[in-house]
Amino acid sequence: MSAKTTPKGLKEVTYNDAVARSKEYFGGDELAATVWVSKYALKDSFGHIYESSPEDMHHRIAAEIERIEKNYPNPLSRDEIFALLDHFRYVIPQGGPMTGIGNNLQIASLSNCFVIGHKKPADSYGGIIRMDEEQVQIMKRRGGVGHDLSHLRPTGSPVLNSALTSTGIVPFMERYSNSTREVAQDGRRGALMLTISIKHPDAERFIDAKVDTSKVTGANVSVKIDDEFMRAAIAGKPYHQQFPIDAEKPMYEQDIDARALWKKIIHNAWKSAEPGVLFWDTILRESIPDCYADEGFNTVSTNPCGEIPLCPYDSCRLLALNLYSYVDKPFTAEASFDFSKFRDHVGKAMRMMDDIIDLELEKVEQIIAKIDADPEEADIRYVESNLWKKVREMALKGRRTGLGITAEGDMIAALGMRYGSDKAVAFAVEVHKTLALAAYGASVEMAEERGAFPLYDAARELDNPMIARIREADPALYERMVKSGRRNIAMLTIAPTGTTSLMSQTTSGIEPVFRPVYKRRRKINPSDHNVKVAFVDDTGERFEEFYVFHHNFVEWARVNGHDTSTLATISDAELEKLVAASPYHKATANDIDWVAKVKMQGAIQKWVDHSISVTVNLPNEVSEELVADVYRTAWECGCKGVTVYRDGCREGVLLDKKQKKKGGDKGAADGSLKRPKSLPADIVRFKNGQEEWIAFVGLMDGRPYEIFTGKLEEDALYIPRKITKGNIIKVREADGKKRYDFQYTDRYGYTNTVGGISRLFDEEFWNYAKLISGVLRHGMPIDNVVSLIESLHLNSETINTWKNGVERALKQYIVDGTKSKEKCPSCGQETLVYQNGCLTCVSCGYSKCG
Template identity: 30%
Template structure:
């Protein structure tokens, strides 16, 4: 195996681009081109040159000689300065024999045996190339339905979801981690089975699952009214239920395990500009992109941490730089559509028919640190909206320019854009996607999320040592204000926040918030502030404290719906999946657990306690030694973590460091492992 340290010693400082050790380690492990033996054959500078050259290539079709080289230089300048970071598939595959440059896809699942297994085949081809896939399973008839073609009874959507899950595991065994989203409409007769599908966390481990809630349902919840469940095969009402009971059940299971998420399908389709060719019914795995059947999207993010300038000693947003970067990034992402290759002909046609792209942001929390604004403040939310308004405005201007040069997207005729008299190149241009590993490449905070900690202990696998990682903006302020000490930084790393530290001035504490300083309501309001000017959607985790109640989750869902969010993913710190057991006490007899079981009544949900049968642990349970700390609570010495699902893990399966739940995903801040990286 090639040694990181030896490789880095063999290349020049110029080829390292001034990147720090952490950035270089992530790039080396995940993105540098390798030969058939796994040996790295390019430097970080080579990597960006490879990407810029490949993505500039399509300009040759539209622009005269010499323009391609000019575009290549523009792209390279933006990339090497880390002002814009493309999606992982584009970084890894551009300029290589693997031409899949897109991150996310949606495949239809038709209500027939042929249709179901055609979808399995198409999804396997996508995942083989490293893409993430979303499916709507509420198109399938409910369990117990009569199937005339075989004179039998339908097994129901959940049984077929397991087929997709096994397929994904098989692809994973081929050294690819699959990412899948299963969506399900609230009106399907099997909805209760779907809501509880991941109570057994050894099942559907390769899926995120989300319930699609329509406005009719949400209004019925508000009015404590009834709601019809409709058989999608016969389109007849199967039964009528009390909406609030279903809503309570969704909230309880999300409170307990973090799943299912919720998606507001009517909100998404109200903003669907191409309804004439289809309505949304599924998203990509992290829900920041709603896609039509066979649609695809490629992603990239502007590094807001670098969109600043100093004026009279004060840091402010460099709006001209942001506009320029937006224009170049839109050009880049539109070119990715033409530079890439796709797994099937249907996907190829759809990619070029709608030309959907997703330009997002990373480094937002670090931008606020530089501006001296708390993430939880109204001022912080105003910055979010204004930043996205500028990106949206400038992005559409660039899309219009590209349309004049290269023609409108082929599905433009009949679209909302035609009705508005707007000739654009793309059906949608913005999305806030998970950027966990990519934000580590950019040495900044992820997406639109707050930082999960200001300091933490980091393992350097290259030099076999530990060191304390401190947020660069906090360290600068600490040194400037004279309260920086190594002892204080280690103390902050132990607890992750500034709470209770008298050494830190109060005005500094106010600005340098982290995720667990921020209430669920403030998380949702920030998501809504971004969504206002995002044409696709926003991937964000709404973090709840351990003490949060089921009612808190329900209030969060209502707030997300009413403020225009297109979905909502919640995670209650310490929720099921992270049982802490004393290793000396793991015996064969049953043990008491804090695991709650729900009892539903006419008016409320009562939480009681049941027993955990340790002897009955399934074989797929992952048991790892504790590395000492979760995102919120320190794990006592002599304890172990028991995790039932890779999305519920506490410790990284690659380096055993504590994992962090953010951006609708799970990330290791130490080695860059991410469940959602595609």
């Protein structure tokens, strides 16, 4: 952007200058600096940067919140707000609020998460497509989305159109997943949660939908399980499914083996970390907004990470308190938690959250105004405009907030406790109880000063379990609430704080430390001197190894008299001894006993009116029975949801070691797997310049084995666009030559054959395709094949365009979680993994796709 078009009052900053300033701000932490600049610094739509460090951002946010505060009695000053925000010490806006507050350069929502749906079930193509459009309209404004599929009729149900019967849930899961992958959000993809009731007859198909790792890659999936199902699964009794799920006279009913379906849920979660489980009766029973279900606050799904159950068109903004900062004299015998300061800051944080709702309402008005001013026809703009009007209505009626915490693991360690111990759990519960009472107290005080949320009715909430706990813990607070109401319908959550915790340099959410110390490798350049070679890769590149330390582990060492300047050079034995002496010993994500973790989550959940996003990390060798115990214990302990991740369950390629051994014994003479006469195949279409091209990807055991590509000429080759699958047939002609035919079945059930698909190649394309097919047949991991293709630097523009199409065709077969040997170009770490076929950095969030 030229100087003439630089926004008034702003000064453009180069990326390098912003990183340098931010690195100084973060005390030399380059990863925190690059994360902040890449994700949260003020930018315009062209990517130009207008803030040089988080200090600028915090001044921007403080100024806007002060502007709203002045509309109400007893306003917080800008200096007070800035002091809470500075250095991510106490109050940390998350995601949307951090990037969007005071940002007049982009029109985007401040809400982190939304749920969409229909007031009446819309089991029609019109309703399905409406949901799809609303989903992408929210995602383009930076929101994550959740919606439920329980209203869609099951497979085989009669429909009044030319299809005659319904295709069921799964095709629409893929539709919504693909839409998510298409929406870019400043270097990342949109986030989607799909849910279904276990009572739905298609629940099993939903649960199996992600077994094929190339399908539904753009969505998280969770199944909504009721108490009746859990009791039936444990007792080995039948369970009744029906559609519609809440109908007194359903159109379809069936009884199933609950234990068998439960085992399938467990097996799939063990194998691929999905589906997650939502204990839906617990969610509804505990939900305060559902006391107002007849006013539209009926909870139907959750946001993509599961921490905010929501009604249709409601949304939530997130803000976290840094628990570590409330520990006085951390890591000493005199360490203590400052409950007085914590209560005071919770009250101020709640005021800030309520201010952010007003700021969000301003943003929504700007979005609506932009839509109204767009030159498109009114009927095209209607869905988007109406969507945001419904979002505005729900925000005004409920004023929902998402106040949470981070750094629980560091707080526990700083107080000298071991994460997961009975003492630590009891203390954590007391902290969250304090948080809940202070937050509800602040909401009542705001109701007295600013007015209650419009629907407040004490009688409706009388029997709610969360309200009952508040009434028992603080009767005086409850009496004030009955008299004056409450400003916010619900207000507490514990969200994941991945990049946020990088910047606060603490543990994430309620999670323990991932590792206090781990090793990384750095490539050695020829000009480097006095370096120790620790590793040489297959290409001869040399690497040194170095330790990376958790920030507060170093602080513990410093406080306890250790020379932290020598940490990088001490021996492994000395380092192990140091870790063993620290409060982080046997308290990492892989050390924590799952029972203690789930019970801790359940105990804390009693004081969180929304939900908690947490993952139970399990070692690779655990059994499916152990996963079942985790899920069952979570239900018994009162958790609202649970997800497990078995170490390595999403890593690697589809071809396992046993298959490779088989290839040597029973395959071709060169050790590759022997090709059968017929292989199933997928079709991928792409543009080569202005030409329409097609790729046939032959699959063996679900993995690409060969690829044929060529120009799609209508007079020589016609395959209907709806055909996406078929078979590649190897044919031996009379003269001994081979050819490959493609066969597919059309909509009428007829088999069609396209003879000699290899004729589509000219010589140059054919030679490169033979190379690619050769490495595929010998079992090279798909991500390595894609890297090989990317590295081909060819002189012909046409062949380069073709090469890009082949990359696209193969990327969809990369299993999510597959690691790359490349370094992240943004943060420099070796933490690139494939997600949805795209290289993404798990350290800083960089995405090679956008």
